[in-house]
Amino acid sequence: MNCERVFNYEAAAEQIVRTYEDDTGINFIDIKNLPVREHIIGVADLLFEILFPGYTGKRTVKRSTIFSVVQELLLTVRRELAEQIERALRHNCRLTDCPTCDCPRLAAECTDRLLSRLAEIRTILKTDVQAAYDGDPAAQSLEEVVISYPFITAISAHRIAHELFEMQVPLIPRILSEWAHSRTGIDIHPGAKIGKGFFIDHGTGVVIGETSVIGNNVKLYQGVTLGALSFPKDERGHLIRGQKRHPTLEDDVTVYAGATLLGDITVGRGAVIGGNVWIRESVPAGAVVMVAKPESLYVTRNRERSKSQTPEKQ
Secondary structure, eight states: OOOOOOOOHHHHHHHHHHTTTTOOSSOOTTOOOOOOHHHHHHHHHHHHHHHSTTTTSSSOOOTTTHHHHHHHHHHHHHHHHHHHHHHHHHHHHHHHTOOOOOHHHHHHHHHHHHHHHHHHHHHHHHHHHHHHHHHOTTOOOHHHHHHHOHHHHHHHHHHHHHHHHHTTOOSHHHHHHHHHHHHHSOEEOTTOEEOSSOEESSOTTOEEOTTOEEOTTOEEOTTOEEEOOSOOBOTTSOBOOSSOOSOEEOTTOEEOTTOEEESSOEEOTTOEEOTTOEEOSOBOTTOEEOOOOOOOHHHHHHHHHHHHHSOOOO
């Protein structure tokens, strides 16, 4: 039986192109002002070189050359990031019918503001690295934490993305956060506010929602979710946006693996949340929340067997 046939490429292309008609948002035909994801990731790599000089081994960094290296990196970042921010702003203007042409100026201002914040971001990241070292007995050095812990990639990307998010830069903060998510398994929305001395141990499967607020010296373990309850909708059935809908963790809180905290609740200072709990209500300061003590199935069966074999009293 001969199954060979000539494939009709023209008909297939026509069918596919027809699905593009009346599309908005899922194709990018005739759009020139979208930021380029690969360029943004490249900028992130350059920023990481500034935050942790020499850690990638791509540049030979010495005390005698550090100033010129950082200055060169800043010049490159400013040029490339400003271009991507301008693209994002122009795309947003197209969506909102913005009548102004201020995108180049705003892009330069946002870029300069981020660069002026790098020293402070790095100061905070030092406390995150120290928290990881102090909180993990397996860590042998600060260098090991920086080079190998996925948490450092996630929190560094977040602290950069959050600055851009606060400036209302479109698209780029989420691109950065999702890039870090894909590399580390840690999903932190750029809108989340996170204090100093933060540490996520192991990290895989952690989700931190947009309106989460995390205080200083907070520690999370793998699989923790700071999420929202079902989203309220307006009279037209559209999601109501811009409301606080994720948890607040005050200073010195510890949340163990697999815990799920939902909604606009507050976990008070110094509280400890045990593993695999489900929390929808606020927790007082200093409290310890855990599931009921588990019981061995073997012990339970032996107890039941013992009861069944005990002769009844006359």
